[in-house]
Amino acid sequence: MAASMTREPVLDRSLGWFSVGLGMAELLAPKAMGRMIGVGEQSTVLRMCGVREIVSGVGLLSGRAPATFAMSRVVGDVMDLALLGASLRSPDSNPSRVAATATAVAGVTALDLYASKVELQSSMAEAQQDVPVHASLMINSPPDQVYAFWRKLENLPRFMSHLESVAEVAQQRSEWTARLPGGVQLRWQSEIVEDQPGRLMSWRTVAGSEINHVGSVRFEPGPGGQGTQVKVEIYYGMPGGPAAAKAAQLVAMAPESLVTEDLRRLKQLIETGEIATTQGQPAGKRSMIGRMFGKEES
Amino acid sequence: MRAVCWQGVHKVGIEEVPDARVINPRDAVIKVRKAAICGSDLHLYDGYVPGMMRGDILGHEFMGEVVETGSGVPNLSRGDRVVVPFPISCGNCFFCEQEMYSLCENSNPNARLAEKFWGHSPCGIFGYSHLLGGYAGGQAEYVRVPFADVGPMKVPDAMSDEQALFLGDILPTGYMAAENCNIREGDTVAVWGCGPVGLFAIMSAKLLGASRVIAIDRFPERLSLAHRAGAEILNYEEMDTLETLREWTGGRGPDACIDAVGMEAHMHGVQHAYDKVKQALRLETERPGVVREAIQACRNGGTVSVPGVYGGLADKIPLGAVVNKALTIKSGQTHVQRYMKPLMARIENGEIDPTMIITHRIGIDDVPDAYQMFRDKEDDCIKVVVNMAS
Numbered sequence: 221m222a223a224s225m226t227r228e229p230v231l232d233r234s235l236g237w238f239s240v241g242l243g244m245a246e247l248l249a250p251k252a253m254g255r256m257i258g259v260g261e262q263s264t265v266l267r268m269c270g271v272r273e274i275v276s277g278v279g280l281l282s283g284r285a286p287a288t289f290a291m292s293r294v295v296g297d298v299m300d301l302a303l304l305g306a307s308l309r310s311p312d313s314n315p316s317r318v319a320a321t322a323t324a325v326a327g328v329t330a331l332d333l334y335a336s337k338v339e340l341q342s343s344m345a346e347a348q349q350d351v352p353v354h355a356s357l358m359i360n361s362p363p364d365q366v367y368a369f370w371r372k373l374e375n376l377p378r379f380m381s382h383l384e385s386v387a388e389v390a391q392q393r394s395e396w397t398a399r400l401p402g403g404v405q406l407r408w409q410s411e412i413v414e415d416q417p418g419r420l421m422s423w424r425t426v427a428g429s430e431i432n433h434v435g436s437v438r439f440e441p442g443p444g445g446q447g448t449q450v451k452v453e454i455y456y457g458m459p460g461g462p463a464a465a466k467a468a469q470l471v472a473m474a475p476e477s478l479v480t481e482d483l484r485r486l487k488q489l490i491e492t493g494e495i496a497t498t499q500g501q502p503a504g505k506r507s508m509i510g511r512m513f514g515k516e517e518s
Numbered sequence: 519m520r521a522v523c524w525q526g527v528h529k530v531g532i533e534e535v536p537d538a539r540v541i542n543p544r545d546a547v548i549k550v551r552k553a554a555i556c557g558s559d560l561h562l563y564d565g566y567v568p569g570m571m572r573g574d575i576l577g578h579e580f581m582g583e584v585v586e587t588g589s590g591v592p593n594l595s596r597g598d599r600v601v602v603p604f605p606i607s608c609g610n611c612f613f614c615e616q617e618m619y620s621l622c623e624n625s626n627p628n629a630r631l632a633e634k635f636w637g638h639s640p641c642g643i644f645g646y647s648h649l650l651g652g653y654a655g656g657q658a659e660y661v662r663v664p665f666a667d668v669g670p671m672k673v674p675d676a677m678s679d680e681q682a683l684f685l686g687d688i689l690p691t692g693y694m695a696a697e698n699c700n701i702r703e704g705d706t707v708a709v710w711g712c713g714p715v716g717l718f719a720i721m722s723a724k725l726l727g728a729s730r731v732i733a734i735d736r737f738p739e740r741l742s743l744a745h746r747a748g749a750e751i752l753n754y755e756e757m758d759t760l761e762t763l764r765e766w767t768g769g770r771g772p773d774a775c776i777d778a779v780g781m782e783a784h785m786h787g788v789q790h791a792y793d794k795v796k797q798a799l800r801l802e803t804e805r806p807g808v809v810r811e812a813i814q815a816c817r818n819g820g821t822v823s824v825p826g827v828y829g830g831l832a833d834k835i836p837l838g839a840v841v842n843k844a845l846t847i848k849s850g851q852t853h854v855q856r857y858m859k860p861l862m863a864r865i866e867n868g869e870i871d872p873t874m875i876i877t878h879r880i881g882i883d884d885v886p887d888a889y890q891m892f893r894d895k896e897d898d899c900i901k902v903v904v905n906m907a908s
């Protein structure tokens with residue numbers, strides 16, 4: 221934590237003052253504030269938000285445990301966004317102003333996230349180099365079948381959403397290409413370390429890869445011999461040099477939830493033969509915010 | 519095609535949207551003949567279900583004619599008349615294999631969102647928010663039906679559209695609510711709410727052998743249908759619900775209590791003000807007056823069955839009564855697929871006439887007004903059926 225205090229005090233402090241200011245406005249003039257941001261006269265709610273803002277603002281300014289207080293801002297922002305969402309549906313709100321405020325709050329959220337991430341990263345740097353990822357899911361199919369599906373490496377891009385291709389380049393060795401949001405491409409080579417049919421596979425990346433990790437996937441029989449519990453464990457090593465930024469982007473994407481979503485798609489493919497989706501289905505006219513969020517949907 | 523779209527709180531409109539089409543191999547496209555407005559749609563209309571987006575196509579109660587099938591739907595062909603269950607279920611997962619279809623693990627593409635709210639995700643549902651998948655609904659000229667090889671059931675020629683329609687939702691829902699009560703000879707069952715779900719719960723409780731059914735509501739037309747279905751009626755605006763139930767059961771309380779009302783219960787006085795304020799401030803998502811009453815009224819060791827829909831958090835639930843009276847609580851979105859066949863048989867042999875609850879038959883253009891009418895129970899409205907073919 222000490223590192224973060226010396227590294228980003230300016231950011232913390234400006235966020236702090238922003239919080240206190242916003243909080244005072246919400247607390248003292250909730251009606252005017254409500255009209256200004258277009259949510260109507262929801263005074264009580266705005267007062268509550270105000271108190272929350274001031275608490276986190278004072279915390280940030282006092283410089284105590286900034287990671288916690290910055291995180292409370294993130295939570296608060298999400299709460300604000302949710303409220304704005306709620307008021308979008310309330311009849312006395314002014315949609316265009318709410319939308320403008322939502323954009324402003326979303327900007328602040330991004331800033332908050334940045335502040336808390338910088339802090340998290342510096343505390344990570346002090347603690348450990350590896351970023352561990354664990355995910356596990358039950359699949360209603362016997363272990364040898366789930367293993368066989370996974371072992372056919374060309375199946376992997378069917379359920380790993382960011383994977384573009386996997387190709388076996390030599391025995392036990394494969395070449396992987398992934399694409400991250402924003403079009404960033406990542407390449408690595410990986411070699412199989414252990415391969416026990418029907419039970420487990422483990423691998424590690426080879427020197428010269430743009431991202432370093434070791435990983436394993438286990439296929440354990442479910443309770444009472446029902447189905448398979450698939451367990452994935454990956455450790456990402458944080459590289460130095462030019463690859464660092466790319467690796468950081470991957471880590472910032474919350475790899476744990478990415479892997480969980482991948483496992484979900486694997487489960488759907490194996491159990492039902494297809495992946496549930498609503499992409500390509502009709503809808504009526506979306507709102508501006510809806511069009512923004514719509515892109516994210518599966 | 520034309521479709522009924524959610525446009526905001528209390529705003530429903532007919533919009534021209536792209537045609538529904540097959541996306542996955544196990545999809546079918548149905549040309550909707552009849553659709554209904556469900557009490558659950560009112561929770562969307564009133565804005566109490568999170569995760570709705572402007573432009574979402576509504577409707578989860580519908581039947582129609584198959585017009586297109588994917589390569590994975592060998593059981594259906596063009597022209598088949600089918601009724602479609604509202605839960606979207608794969609038929610392959612752990613839960614589907616145990617006939618707990620509404621808990622299907624593979625049909626909600628937004629399961630991660632639902633997990634944030636509830637810990638785990640239920641199945642996807644047509645036209646019922648992005649938390650439950652964001653699937654386009656069936657209040658439209660055409661609708662895409664995923665996993666069409668396991669969901670839709672063919673309707674025999676002798677059965678009318680209207681007779682089959684409610685097999686997709688409210689008839690199984692009322693039936694499961696009663697089945698969850700574990701009814702034995704001599705049992706008294708109290709049912710809160712005489713909407714479509716409550717009415718079918720009353721009929722089902724009778725069919726399952728309840729000696730007495732007590733129906734609670736305040737609208738005379740609904741209470742009189744409940745009476746026709748064989749219930750004793752309790753108008754809670756004229757009599758105090760808890761006191762009357764106690765008196766009518768000799769102090770013991772009903773053996774089972776069914777909450778067929780859900781998150782928007784109508785309440786009086788302080789309780790009403792308390793929940794209304796908390797709900798408006800989003801400090802709780804429900805107005806749980808009926809579950810509170812049902813728990814309080816239920817006899818020791820009895821069962822509280824909750825088909826009424828709740829979405830989030832509720833305050834002041836008398837948990838002490840649940841524990842100290844050794845109550846069983848059962849709930850869930852209905853496992854519709856489990857009940858469609860046996861209930862179709864009961865319709866065919868005349869044990870149940872689902873059409874008796876229909877009060878309004880309209881065309882698609884009248885749907886927006888009908889939402890408001892059904893919500894406010896105007897014009898003695900009990901159930902609205904939309905004729906999509908007209």
Ligand SMILES: NC(=O)c1ccc[n+]([C@@H]2O[C@H](COP(=O)([O-])OP(=O)(O)OC[C@H]3O[C@@H](n4cnc5c(N)ncnc54)[C@H](O)[C@@H]3O)[C@@H](O)[C@H]2O)c1
Pocket residue numbers: 556557558559560561687688691710711712713714715716734735736737740754778779780781782783784785807808824825826827850851852900
């Ligand atoms: N579990 C499921 O799968 C499922 C399926 C369909 C519907 N539902 C739910 O069932 C509920 C009822 O649906 P519906 O179509 O019958 O709706 P409805 O709106 O027609 O009926 C609700 C009835 O409850 C009555 N009511 C309100 N407050 C009451 C109170 N305090 N005491 C007694 N009665 C009261 C109303 O007067 C009304 O008649 C809804 O919550 C709906 O979402 C659940």
Ligand SMILES: [Zn+2]
Pocket residue numbers: 556557558559578579604687688
């Ligand atoms: Zn329904």
Ligand SMILES: [Zn+2]
Pocket residue numbers: 607608609610611612613614615621622623624625
């Ligand atoms: Zn399933």
